[in-house]
Amino acid sequence: MSSAFDYAPAPESRSVVDLAPSYGLFIDGEFTEGTGGGLRKTVSPATEEVLAEYTQGTAEDVDRAVQAARRAFEKWSALPGAERAKFLFRIARIIQERSRELAVLETLDNGKPIREARDADLPLVAAHFFYYAGWADKLGHAGFGPDPRPLGVAGQVIPWNFPLLMLAWKVAPALACGNTVVLKPAETTPLSALFFADICRQAGLPKGVVNIVTGDGSTGASLVAHPGIDKVAFTGSTEVGKAIARTVAGTDKKLTLELGGKAANIVFDDAPIDQAVEGIVNGIFFNQGHVCCAGSRLLVQESIQDELLDALKRRMATLRVGDPLDKNTDIGAINSAEQLARITELAAAGEAEGAERWSPSCELPGSGYWFAPTLFTGVTQAHRIAREEVFGPVLSVLTFRTPEEAVAKANNTPYGLSAGIWTEKGSRMLWMANQLRAGVIWSNTFNKFDPASPFGGYKESGFGREGGRHGLEAYLNV
C-alpha cells in the first residue's frame, strides 16, 4: 500500500442508529417480554462492545408466536394478491428510505464493512421485497396452476452472515404467497430483524403476519419442532440442517434447506486475468468469507499458476482490513469469537498438513475478532482446508491440467452450492456449466445476486430454491 497517499479515516456516523438498551420479542404486532425472563447480549464483533440486550425466546414464546401467525393467516391469505403486494411495496420503500440506518446497524452487529452493507446488502434487501411484491398478484401465472394456495405458517431460521438479506429472502416470498411467518434470527445478529419488526409496524402490516422470536439454537429448535407450522425454511450450517431434517422427518411440514458450500472458482489459461483476480478476491474475501457460496477453492490451470498467484498476492496486499464503519474498509471483523476459533483451527490444520500459508502484512485491531486474508498454496483434495467449509477469509489454491480434471476436482466435494468459471471461450464455459454439480454457476464473475435468479444447492448444500419464480414454489401448496 502506498504510504504517500494515506486515506484519512472516513467513518460512517453511528448516530443514525438509535439502539434501545434491550429488546423484547415481536409477537402479534407488539414487542413483548419473553416468558422465560432470560436476556442475551449482542456485541459488536469489531470492538466487543455490548450493543444491546435481547430476549432469549422460550418454547412458550415460540408457541405464542406460532398461534399469532396462525390467527393472522386466515385474513392475510384471503387478501387479494394486489393488496398483499401493497404491503410488500411499502416495506421495500421504507427499507430504501431507512437504508443508511439499516446499513450502519448491520455493520455494527455483524462486523461487515459499511461499503458492503451499503452497496450490496441493503440494495438487495429492498430489491427482494420489490421483486416478490410484483409476484403477489400474479401467482396464477407462475406455472403452479391457476390459483396456487399458500402453505400456512412458515417457521424460518436464518444465519448471521447476511442477517437482513437472509430475512428478505425468506420473508418476502412467504408473504407474497399469502403465508404468515415466525422468524428466528441468528444469536449473534438479532438487531436488524428487530428493526425490521418496526418497519412492519410502520408499513401497517396486519398483526401476526410477521413475528420475530430471538434466541439461541434452542429457540430455533423449538420453532422447527412446533406442530403448528406448515413449512420450515433454514439457512445455515449443514450440521444443523441435518438435525432439522431429522426433526421434520415424518411430519407434513415442507422443508427447504440452504446449507454450506465449498465452491470451486476455476480459472483457465485464457481467462481475463485482471478480472479473474478481482473475482477471486470478491469470491473469498467478500463479507470476510462468511458466505455459503464463497469461492473458497481456487482451481487454477497449472500453466498460469505462477502468474495468477503473483497477481492475486499483489491485489491482496491492497485489501484494507479494519474498522467496519470506515467507508474505505474492504474486510471487516469476524462475526464471533466462536467463528474466529473455527477459522483459526482450520488454518492451523492447513499448515500442519503441509500447505503453504501466506497473508499480506496487515495490522489487525487490538480488540474484536479479526483474521487476516489468507492464501494456502500447495493444497490437495486430501487437505481438510480443501474439504471442510472454513466460512472465513481463507482461500485454498489447487491446480488442474485439463478441463476434465477441473470438473472432477470441482465436483469432488459433498457440497454443491456454487461454482465459478473463468474463460474467454464460450463453448468451454457452457460445457463446464453443464458438468458442474452446483446450484449456481457464475461465469467470468462471482458472488453476483439478483432477486430474479434462483439460488440453492445440490447434495449437502441443501435443497429448494430461493429467489426468482422458483422461489415461490417453496411457499405454495403445490
Place this chain on the structure above:
Amino acid sequence: MPTTVPAYGKEAAGRLASMADVTASDGALRRFLHGLPGVDAVGLQARAATLGTRSIKTTAKAYAIDLAISMIDLTTLEGADTPGKVRALCAKGVHPDPTDRTAPKVAAICVYPDMVGVAKEALGDSGIHVASVATAFPAGRAALPVKLADTRDAVAAGADEIDMVIDRGAFLSGRYLEVFEEIKAVKEACARPDGSAAHLKVIFETGELQTYDNVRRVSWLSMLAGADFIKTSTGKVAVNATPPVTLLMLEAVRDFRATTGVQVGVKPAGGIRTTKDAIKYLVMVNETLGEEWLTADWFRFGASSLLNDLLMQRQKLSTGRYSGPDYVTVD
C-alpha cells in the same frame, strides 16, 4: 522483475530491443497482441466503479488536490487560440490561485505546435513543461512526412513533450506494424540536436477504438514502440477518458514494467472536470500502481476546466467556505 528504468531514459531502448522478436513482423506483432489476456468488460467496469466509492477526506483530500493540480497538463486546443490566450493560460499555470501562492503549479501547458514558442517564452524558467500536440492532431489523417514535420517543428520551437495521435484507421484495420513503425518514427523525430529528446505521449483516442481488448493491445503496441506516456484521448470526440479505460491502461503499464522493466506514464484526457473525478483517478493509480506512479512524471490529467474546481475545493478546505467561480480565474 527486472530493475526499473524510465521509458525516456537511455537504457529503455536496450530493454525494448529484448522484445524485438514480437515486433519483427506484422504476423509476430499480431500474434503477440492477440495473445494478451482478454478483458472482461463487466468486471473491469465493476472494479473501476468500486474504486470510485473510496471516501477521501480531510488530510487525504488536501494531499490529493495538490497532487492533482501538480499533474495537470493545462490545455487549450482551439482554432481560436491566440498568443494572448496562451500567455494568459501560462500565467495561470505558474500561479493557479492568485490569492494563495502555496497552490502548486501545474505540470505542463498543452498547446498546438504553432503556439509552442509563445508558451515557452511565457513560462520561462518556471519549470513548467510545454507540451505540444502533433501528427495532424486530432484526426491524424495526414501523410507520415507531414506528421513528422509537424513533430520536428514543435520540438524545434522548444516543446518538452509531444502528444501524438495514432492512426486509428490503420489500427482498426489490423495494420499493427504500420502503427508501430509510425510511433517509432515520431519518437525519432522527438530527438533534439543535443542528443536529448522531447518526451512522447501517444494518444489512442479510445473512444474510437471502442473495445477494451483494443485498448490493451494498443497500449502494449505503443509501449513497445517507445511511448513515454500513453494517453486516452484527444478531448475532441464524444467519448474521452473514462475510469475503466484508464484503469485498463494502468494495468497495462504495470504489466509492461513487470515484463520489461520499463516504466511508462499514463494520461487520461478529456471529460475530467471535477475534483471528485480527479480523486477517483488518483485512487485508481494508488491502488493499481502505488506511489511510484503518483507524481507528475508518471501520471497527468489532460484538462482545462478541472483546475478551477480543484482550486475551489482547495479554498474550501483551507477556509471552510465555498468561494464560488468568481474567486478563481477564467483563463
